[in-house]
Amino acid sequence: MVPSAPDLSFRSGRNRNERIIGAILFLCAALSTLVTVGIVGVLLTQSFAFFRQVSVVEFLTSTQWTPLFQDKNFGILPLAAGSFLIAGGAAIIALPTGLLAAVYLSEYAAHRTRRILKPLLEILAGIPTVVYGYFALTFITPILRSIWPETDVFNAASGAIVVGVMIIPTVASLSEDALSAVPDTLRQGAYGLGATKLEVSTRVVIPGALSGILASFILAISRAIGETMAVTIAAGNLPNLTLNPMESIQTMTAYIVQASLGDTPQGSLAHQTLYAVGLTLFLITLSMNVVSQWILGRFREEYE
Amino acid sequence: MPGAEGPVGPRTDGGLGGGQRPRDRRRHILGDVFAVVCGAATLVGVVALAILLFDVVRDGVGQVDLAFLTSFASRFPERAGVKAALAGSVWILGLTALIAFPISVSAAIYLEEYAAQNWITRLIQLNIANLAGVPSIVYGILGLTVFVRALGLERSIISGALTLSLLILPVIIIAAQEAIRAVPDSIRQASYGLGATRWQTVSRQVLPMAMPGILTGTILALSRAVGETAPLIMVGAVGFIAFTPSGLGDQFTVLPLQIFNWISRPQDEFHVLAAAGILVLLALLLSMNAAAILLRNHYQKNRN
Amino acid sequence: MPTTHDIDTGGKAPALEARGVSVFYGETHAVKGIDLAVPANKVVALVGPSGCGKSTLLRCFNRMNDLVTAARIEGTVGFRGKNLYDDDVDPVEVRRRIGMVFQKPNPFPKSIYDNIAFGPRINGFDGDLDALVEQSLRQAALWDEVNNRLNDSAYALSGGQQQRLCIARTLAVKPEVVLMDEPASALDPIATQRIEELIYELKKNYTIVIVTHNMQQAARISDYTAFLYMGELVEYGPTDTIFTNPREERTEEYVTGRFG
Numbered sequence: 001m002v003p004s005a006p007d008l009s010f011r012s013g014r015n016r017n018e019r020i021i022g023a024i025l026f027l028c029a030a031l032s033t034l035v036t037v038g039i040v041g042v043l044l045t046q047s048f049a050f051f052r053q054v055s056v057v058e059f060l061t062s063t064q065w066t067p068l069f070q071d072k073n074f075g076i077l078p079l080a081a082g083s084f085l086i087a088g089g090a091a092i093i094a095l096p097t098g099l100l101a102a103v104y105l106s107e108y109a110a111h112r113t114r115r116i117l118k119p120l121l122e123i124l125a126g127i128p129t130v131v132y133g134y135f136a137l138t139f140i141t142p143i144l145r146s147i148w149p150e151t152d153v154f155n156a157a158s159g160a161i162v163v164g165v166m167i168i169p170t171v172a173s174l175s176e177d178a179l180s181a182v183p184d185t186l187r188q189g190a191y192g193l194g195a196t197k198l199e200v201s202t203r204v205v206i207p208g209a210l211s212g213i214l215a216s217f218i219l220a221i222s223r224a225i226g227e228t229m230a231v232t233i234a235a236g237n238l239p240n241l242t243l244n245p246m247e248s249i250q251t252m253t254a255y256i257v258q259a260s261l262g263d264t265p266q267g268s269l270a271h272q273t274l275y276a277v278g279l280t281l282f283l284i285t286l287s288m289n290v291v292s293q294w295i296l297g298r299f300r301e302e303y304e
Numbered sequence: 305m306p307g308a309e310g311p312v313g314p315r316t317d318g319g320l321g322g323g324q325r326p327r328d329r330r331r332h333i334l335g336d337v338f339a340v341v342c343g344a345a346t347l348v349g350v351v352a353l354a355i356l357l358f359d360v361v362r363d364g365v366g367q368v369d370l371a372f373l374t375s376f377a378s379r380f381p382e383r384a385g386v387k388a389a390l391a392g393s394v395w396i397l398g399l400t401a402l403i404a405f406p407i408s409v410s411a412a413i414y415l416e417e418y419a420a421q422n423w424i425t426r427l428i429q430l431n432i433a434n435l436a437g438v439p440s441i442v443y444g445i446l447g448l449t450v451f452v453r454a455l456g457l458e459r460s461i462i463s464g465a466l467t468l469s470l471l472i473l474p475v476i477i478i479a480a481q482e483a484i485r486a487v488p489d490s491i492r493q494a495s496y497g498l499g500a501t502r503w504q505t506v507s508r509q510v511l512p513m514a515m516p517g518i519l520t521g522t523i524l525a526l527s528r529a530v531g532e533t534a535p536l537i538m539v540g541a542v543g544f545i546a547f548t549p550s551g552l553g554d555q556f557t558v559l560p561l562q563i564f565n566w567i568s569r570p571q572d573e574f575h576v577l578a579a580a581g582i583l584v585l586l587a588l589l590l591s592m593n594a595a596a597i598l599l600r601n602h603y604q605k606n607r608n
Numbered sequence: 609m610p611t612t613h614d615i616d617t618g619g620k621a622p623a624l625e626a627r628g629v630s631v632f633y634g635e636t637h638a639v640k641g642i643d644l645a646v647p648a649n650k651v652v653a654l655v656g657p658s659g660c661g662k663s664t665l666l667r668c669f670n671r672m673n674d675l676v677t678a679a680r681i682e683g684t685v686g687f688r689g690k691n692l693y694d695d696d697v698d699p700v701e702v703r704r705r706i707g708m709v710f711q712k713p714n715p716f717p718k719s720i721y722d723n724i725a726f727g728p729r730i731n732g733f734d735g736d737l738d739a740l741v742e743q744s745l746r747q748a749a750l751w752d753e754v755n756n757r758l759n760d761s762a763y764a765l766s767g768g769q770q771q772r773l774c775i776a777r778t779l780a781v782k783p784e785v786v787l788m789d790e791p792a793s794a795l796d797p798i799a800t801q802r803i804e805e806l807i808y809e810l811k812k813n814y815t816i817v818i819v820t821h822n823m824q825q826a827a828r829i830s831d832y833t834a835f836l837y838m839g840e841l842v843e844y845g846p847t848d849t850i851f852t853n854p855r856e857e858r859t860e861e862y863v864t865g866r867f868g
Contacts, residue, residue, distance in 0.1 A: 006688050006705060010698040014501065021503045022418055028410035029419070032477065033431050035470050039442060042449045100345030108339055109346075117346055124353045126524075126589065128531030130560040131360065131582050134567050138575055139359045165352045172349070198335035219437065226439025228534035229560075233567055253441050253534070260448065260538045278445045282438065289437035293430075421677055490714035494774070496675060498727040498781055499704030508726070509716060 043282055046275035053269055059276065065239035065255075067273045068262070074273065076280055078239035082156070082249035083281075086231050087224040089160025089245055090167055094224075095217055097164075098171025099206075102213075105172065106179035107201050118173075125169035133233030136162040141234065148246060154236025157245035162230050167220040174219065178212020179205055181303055211299035215292040222288035226281065228253035252281045360586070364579025372580055376546040377562060381573035386581050389562035391548035392461065392541070393530055393588065396558055399465035400529050404472050405522055411473075412480035412518075417506050436474040443471045444538025452539050459540030462552040467535050472525040479521020483514040516603035523596040527589045533560040559585040621688070623648040623785055623815035624669055624706075629683035631664050631673060638664045640839040641683070646785075646832075651807060651816045653830035653847065655823065656862070661839040662819045666787050669817060670706040671699035687785075704731060707783035711790045713770035715762035715777075720745075720754050723762045723773055727781035740780055748776035749806050768799025775806065779814075786810065788818040792825065804829050823863055827851050835859045 051059070054074045062075025101121075105114055141158040145151045182205050190200045206213065228251075236248030237258050250258070255277055264271040375385025411432075419425040447467030457463045487510050495505040511518075536558055544565065545557045557565075559581060566578035622645035631639040639661040646652045646669075654662040664673065671692060673679045685692040692702050704727075715723050724741045733740065741758070745751040750772045754765070762773055771791060778786055788807070792800040807816060807829050820826050826833050827847060834844040835856075843850060843859045854860045861867050 006690055008687075008690060008692070008697040008701040008705070010696065011701070014700075015698070018501055018503055022414075025410045025414035025418055028407045029414040029428050031407060032411060032435060032473060033428055035435060035446075035473065036431050038450060039438065039446050042446055043442075046449070097345045097348050100342045101349065104339075104342035104346045108342055117350065120350050120353060123593075124349050126527060126531070126593070127353075127356070128533070128560050128585060128589070130531070130533045130563050130567070131356070131586070134563065134575075134578055134582060135356045135359060137567060138363065138579075139355070165349065168349045168352075172346075196331050196335040198331070198338040201338070222437060223439075226441070228439065228441045229564065232534075233564065253439065256441050256445065257534060257537055260444070266453070274445065278442055282442050285437065285439055285442075286434065289434055292437075293433060488714075490710060490712060491716060493672070493675075493708075493710060494714045494716065494777075495726070497670070497672065497703055497708035497710070498730070498777065499700055499702075500726075500730050501700050504730045508730070513717060 039282065043275055043279040046272055047279045050269065050272035050276040053272075054276075063241050065250075067270050068264070072269075074276075076252075076277065078241040079250060079252045079255050079277060080280070081241050081243075082231075082235070082239070082251040083225050083253070083284075085156045085243065085245060085249060086160045086163055086227070086235060086251055087221050089157065090164035090224040091217070091221055093161060093164030094167045094171050094220055098168045098216070098220070099175050099213060101168065101172040102175035102179055103201055103206070106176045107197065107205060121169040121172055124165070125173075127166075129166065129227060129229040130233070132162040132166055132230040136230055136234035144246070151246040152236065152248040154234065154238070154248040155246050156235050156249045159231040159235030159251075160245060162234065163224045163227050166227065166230065167223050170220040170223055171216050174216030175209070175213045178209035178216065178299065181212065181299075182208040183303060209299075211295050211302070215296040215299065218288050218292040218295070222285045222292070225251075225288075226253065226285050227251075228257060232257050252277050256281070357586075360579050360582050363576055364581070364583045367576050367580035368583050373584070377544050377557075377565075381571070381577055384566075384577055386559060386562055386584055388545040388548055389557050389559045389581065390584060390588075392545070392556040392558045393560075393585075395461055395549050395556065396465055396468060396536075397526060397530050399461065399552075400468045400472065401522070401526055403465060403469040404476055404525070404529075407469075408473050408476035408522075409480050409518060411477050412484055413506055413511070415477070416481055416484040417502065417510065432474045432477050436478060440471055440532055441534040441538065443467055444535035446470065447535060447539040458553065459542070459555055460553045461549050461556040463539045464536050464541055464556065464558075467539050468529040468532060471532065471535060472529050475525040475528065476518075476522050479525065480514070480518045483517025483521065484510060486517060487513045516599055520596045520600050523592050523599070527592045530558075530588060530592070531560055531585065533558075533564055536561055537564070559588070620648050622646055622686070623688075624817070625686035626665070626668065627684045627686065629665065629668055629681070629685060631661070631668065632680040632682075633676070634678050638839055639668070642836075642841045644834055644841060644844060646815060646817055648815050649811060649813075650831040651811055651818060651829055652832045652834065653826035654817065654819045654834050654836060655821070655826050656836035656842075657867070658821065659838075660836040662834075662836045663789055665836065666789055666817060666819050667708075669785070669787055670703045670708055672703070672708065674699050704781055705783050706785045706787060707778035707781055709771070709775050709778055709786065709788045709791045712794045713767055713774050715765070715770050715773055717761070717763060719759045720762050720765070720773060721758040723777050724780045727777060731781060744776040744780040745773075747779050747810070748772045749802065749809070750776055766799070768795050768802060771795060771799070771803060772806065775803075775810075779810075783814070785815045785817065788816065790819050790821060793821065800825075823851075823865065835862060837862070 059074055059076055062073050063077050064073030064075050065078045066073045105117060109117065136158045140161050141153065141155065144157055186204050186208060187200055190204045231251045232254040235251065237250050237254055238248040239250045240247055242249065256274055259274045372385045373390065374387055375383060376387050378384040415425065415429060444467065447463060451457045451463040451466050452459060491509050491513065492505055495509045541557050541561050542555060545555060549556045563578050563581040563585065566574040566581060624646040626642055626644045629639060629642045642665060654666060656662050667673045668681060668685055673681055681693065716726060721741055724744050725737055728737060728740055742751060745754065750769060753769060762770060765773060792803045795803065804825065810816060818830065830847045832845065833847045833850040835842045835850065837858055843854055843856045850859060851863050
């Protein structure tokens, strides 16, 4: 005798609720894609209007950026140079410092020391950028000017120094992740051959983590290029194609702030510069982030 | 360098005693120097943090009093305060939390518990990682174009909150995903094994376990939003407001913006106000971080 | 390959009946066309070396494999005349009737009471929950040890107690079949013995399918034993026969401990 078949069918009410919830959750996740579409869409359409009046060649090759003047010039180079001057200076400070700090935290520091130092670095990363700007303007710049009196009140060096300090935690934390991911068996192998800690660190661990370290460098430089407030406050608002860190400059980010603070009429060419510069900034930082993630992905594969 | 090998004669101590060869001695000195250099590099960040805090406290502490907290901004430095800015920051904090938290957590739930392993999921995940690296000023451009202009929300507190919500969306999603991933799979299996639906499993088992981690990540993301300046300048927060916001459509300012406004003035009196404003901002951030740490400790204690 | 087995179901229809069940994980063919009937109110042990597919087969009986996105299942599993893999079958309903106990005790991070009450609550149970909790704990032989601390965290219990709590939690949903995936493998010998006694008791009211790597355990507690090897069902029959007089040489080698 066969007992009656059990009812295992879908409960319609419950099943509908599950589907609705799933759909809502998916929409929330998909919203993040919409943000990207929004950013790219806004930057592209508005920049397109800009590039109908200013040729791409002029934008990329002219050495003058004077969109708000009578004699208008639309060369991104001075702004890009400003951003790279800041990023380059910051990199000189942050990359070696951050990497060495990562080596210390990963290879040397006792557990207790790490537990104190890492939160301190996290605090450093959490200080608002406007505070770094204040620090640069009221503390670092006076010091620079007392050493080199010809230094401008607003100068690239001061901005680069604080941006450098600002990105130390990025380099240190991501590089430390990379160093810690190097398997201990490699270290033990080297110690077993009589290597000192210095030799193990510099010839085994750092080479083993090289791609992860490189990824942290690129990401940190990308952050330096995207940094806005500290450089707006400390480095000035003078588009200036120079390599002299003691001069006043303007970064791409600082220009965007300046353009939005002023009362440029909407739809005017001067207003559209904001988007052209924004697009340039976005493409530079995006490509650096993509490269960094790509390197990191390959690095993870190495040890999995 | 074979010449530096030292004596090759018979050794009585097996080479382990005090009679080190010069080359070995040099290796060890070099190792010690390297350790010190690495430790010093770690301290660069810590020392910079200490100097920065010292600088701000020295400049601003004399200015912070009840009158400073309860007065509006003023042309006269001795009468100026942060009332409007503090209120604006609290408004922005609350609104951003209300908007960003449910969307981000839903997105994280979708990605961890619902999503199939297909190209759409990978695209969303990749997109979130990239959004996290987009400079904040670019979100400002998006907010200005979409919220302020296209949606006609004007230069209002809701425009600011929406812009910052998009900015911290990827940050909270990534933190929430990590917290959800940390919930052991055995809990899900037990729940499904008892005939729980996906949503029952997520809402009654997974989320309660992941919530402390999610909240910690959310608070840290919110403290980033509270410290942001550049995107709010873009969406039109203004530096001089003599009222506290009473609704979503009101004009507003926030602490970082008020600070920027004061820094931008040449007079030293305003720089003192800026330092005092920074102290208020840091106090706000510190209390948020303390809340996050307490939450984390409470959770870890309960788990053991 | 044996496809028919001399299983005495006592004239009753089998509680579960797998026909041609295959499971694929991507390219891997983990379970290969297995036919297996589980008689009602009996204990069936699935044995075999690790990776032989016994746990995977067990998870076919309550559609837990559905949760592994890469898994693909073929064949049918009859449950009282209904194929569990029919399109109109809700896996959630299946798991309410066919419960599961896992390898490691996995209580929820909640009180003892709430662990038991979770299943009934999500099932919309509107009877006397306190009585149901007590009954389930009694069935799992845990009541006497925990009745004065039902609001304590389940994590405060020993491993063996936690596993009996998980069994009680499963029983509270009133399943007809209980699947057990090496339920004692993480426990010490004394706790293991208690679980085995419990399984013997539960047989009166439930049909039990248990995966185990412990041959003595299979011999002690099961009525029927199925030996799986590399995804295939090598031999299935009364436990006595499998252990004393198996048909297949591989079965004899395995149950006597010569490989695996």
